[in-house]
Amino acid sequence: MIRKKIAKALMSMGVICIALSVGLLCYNNYENRKAQQFSDAIMQVLREMVEMEKLENERPDPFDDTMTEKKIDGYMYVGYLSIPVLEIDLPVMSEWDRTRLRIAPCRYHGSTKTDNLVIAAHNYRYHFGYLGHLKKGDVVVFTDMDGVDHTYKVKRVDQVLPTDVDKVKDTGYELTLYTCTYGGARRIVARCEKVK
Numbered sequence: 432m433i434r435k436k437i438a439k440a441l442m443s444m445g446v447i448c449i450a451l452s453v454g455l456l457c458y459n460n461y462e463n464r465k466a467q468q469f470s471d472a473i474m475q476v477l478r479e480m481v482e483m484e485k486l487e488n489e490r491p492d493p494f495d496d497t498m499t500e501k502k503i504d505g506y507m508y509v510g511y512l513s514i515p516v517l518e519i520d521l522p523v524m525s526e527w528d529r530t531r532l533r534i535a536p537c538r539y540h541g542s543t544k545t546d547n548l549v550i551a552a553h554n555y556r557y558h559f560g561y562l563g564h565l566k567k568g569d570v571v572v573f574t575d576m577d578g579v580d581h582t583y584k585v586k587r588v589d590q591v592l593p594t595d596v597d598k599v600k601d602t603g604y605e606l607t608l609y610t611c612t613y614g615g616a617r618r619i620v621a622r623c624e625k626v627k
Contacts, residue, residue, distance in 0.1 A: 459555075462533065467557040469534045473522040476503050477511050485578035496544040499576040500525045509538055510575040512550060512608075517561050523550055523573070539599070539609075543573060543581050546605040546625065554619075559610035563588060563619045571606065571623050581606075583623035590617040 480501055500507040507525040527537030536552035536559065552559040569585040583606045590612065591598045599609055599620060606623040
């Protein structure tokens with residue numbers, strides 16, 4: 432009798448765990464789709480804004496190390512990121528917080544003008560979910576709001592602990608991309624050098 436009760440309790444717990452896992456998977460897929468739709472809509476507007484900047488041909492001040500920002504739908508953007516091998520084009524918000532990070536990649540630190548830009552994004556499939564698949568030599572292009580394309584090549588991809596902030600900021604690489612591993616125990620970091 433006691434064995435049957437224990438078996439039923441364990442069975443019920445197993446069913447609950449499976450239901451929770453399915454619910455979490457559905458929620459993550461919903462968040463991924465929502466972020467993809469938002470990014471796609473913003474990318475169209477960003478490209479048009481950047482093309483207008485190129486046509487106006489106004490050169491930014493070479494002594495000003497702040498990145499040009501443009502406001503779209505209540506958020507400030509510094510440009511967009513293209514990673515051809517991953518087939519993604521993503522808008523990049525000018526500053527990060529948890530709310531912004533849920534909808535688009537964000538500038539975490541630095542600037543293209545000081546050659547220490549760090550961009551963070553969630554590990555959604557459509558954002559940086561495949562960042563760990565990048566290989567040495569893969570091309571990454573960041574287009575700023577002044578219409579300037581900054582081309583980089585991946586030098587290395589590794590993992591760090593979430594507490595290793597210094598291993599992400601000011602590392603001597605001109606561009607650093609990072610995201611969480613699934614489960615969040617570590618961070619995947621792609622370090623890139625500018626193509627001269």
